[in-house]
Amino acid sequence: MATLNLHQVTKSFGDTHVIKGVDLVVKDQEFVVFVGPSGCGKSTLLRMIAGLESTSGGDIVIDDQRVNELGPAERGLAMVFQSYALYPHMTVEDNMGFSLKLAGVSQQERRQKVLEAAKILQLEPLLERKPKALSGGQRQRVAIGRAIVRNPSIFLFDEPLSNLDAALRVQMRIELARLHEELKATMIYVTHDQIEAMTMADKIVVLQGGVVEQVGSPMELYHHPRNRFVAGFIGSPKMNFLKVEARSSDAQGVTVTVPGGESVKVPVEGDAITAGQALELGIRPEHLMLDDQGPLAARVSVIERLGGQTSLYVEMDGELLTLMVDGDVGHRVGDRIRFGFAPSRAHLFDEQGLALAGLERHPLASLTRQDNRAASTADA
């Protein structure tokens, strides 16, 4: 069992407040990803959990024990650093066994534990090598092996894949997910890459400016972002935003006027909305469809063909919108196109950037990675 609770955790460097009161519950065996733009405080928060940074306020509780005053090693956690941080003068085996050596474990037992971890990560042939004789991916695996050997209650990962090339990153991502399954461990993972967050997390924590913007499953964040920031941050390419005006609202949703003058009714709660209020309409590029009868029209500025899909960039109201459409569309730059969207796929944000709650919950919004696994086992 390994759970983590953060209660109103804060961190300040002098007058600069980096973490501004974070509350979070990480359940046993959960894979939690902290995601956010650079400087949002995600790495600082992880380092505070690790004990490498002191905590200015609040409580960090691991398995019902407050650990604020405990040193990094006493918290029973292990961390994988972005730079790998292997000990360059030690062999792979010594790197992995260092924590056991410090703990006074006998050489024989040490070797056995290192071998067990090496087996999981396929590092056995490399045990006698020094880190400089390893490739980036191998170094990363040694860093993970060093964490496994400690048998920690929680694994912490600080952007562990950002030094790897794209192909290796995908491979390591899959390997980490497999490892999580195999070890049945609680893992906290920091990244600025929202694809990593979406693919690996049971639960994503979106941070901005030291504040938690939203916590939820990847599909929850994708389908029901709580505000404009989360909506723009999760999903790739980024969500499109259009300035619109509210015309009316009723039990079926809010009717808005889109650029070009046509009206669209978005099924969201609009009790607090008054006619004439300025709102923002958010639609993901993959939800915009070419449609000759569609309410929106614009000229194509740029086309990016990816083969299976094509991105069309169009300018509207001074904003660049992206449409993710079929790879075989024959449009050219300069063409005037009409397009639309299913109202149920659209999001509305008020002046504060807060999303108006959808009237219907997306059927997959509560799906977790564990549900994916259960489904695949059932299929088998």
Added chain:
Amino acid sequence: MTTSPSTASAIRSAPAAAERGAAAQRAQRWRKLGITLLGWGVALTIFFPIFWMILTGFKTEAEAIADPSLIFTPTLDSYVEVQERADYIKFAWNSVVVSFGSTLLALLIAIPSAYAMAFLPTKRTKGTLLWMLSTKMLPSVGVLVPIYLLFRDIGLLDTRLGLTIVYTLMNLPIVVWMLYTFFKDLPKDILEAGRMDGAGTLQEVWYLLLPLTLPGIASTGLLSVILSWNEAFWSLNLTTSQAAPLTAYIASFSSPEGLFWAKLSAASTMAIAPILIFGWLTQKQMVRGLTFGAVK
């Protein structure tokens, strides 16, 4: 196929371009030669007095003061006489004990302080470092009298311990500064990984910091040994016979009966020989250490 005007002119000017290239290469060669000659010139100028001293040590006293000449019959007379008058080994041993002892002591004090400054810096760390270094800018003679009186009162005059303490204090600012630079170059992540693995401060220093910065520590130590070995001001003023190192040994040949160039040169050669050989053997280490971290 037609040739565009620009291609045609490019073809016409090809020989001219080749000629220009050859000229540039010739100029480059001359410049290289010039720089090489200049380098040798400077090196030989610096080395010449030492060379002449070594040569003079093998001459008789008469030859030594005669017109400078490279042709003479070498003799070991001066060396024999020098050894008869003073026990070289005793002075050399004092030099070894004091320079290595002070270096060891300086490292023992400097490693923890450089660690604190590099990894737990405060707002005043830079200021402290500069202040330490600024003490090196004061003339030593300014504190001679107080230190002399202090040493007299506590019985440290003409003792190896006394000289070791003075040399340690003398080199400490440089040693701390150099170690600080080397430590700062060590990625912080590695020490943090050690902390996550359960290393206390002492284990962190012993298992990670020291092995990883060994080249830097070694070159710092070497420099400190050389500086102590060559130090003459304090050794001449604080020692007489018991703790006198080789610098005092050289000086003892310059005073009593006027100047005897051959003997003085023989003594000097013997005094600098160990450190010269030591420096030569550790040259690679020194250069690596001193330029380490200079280029990032």
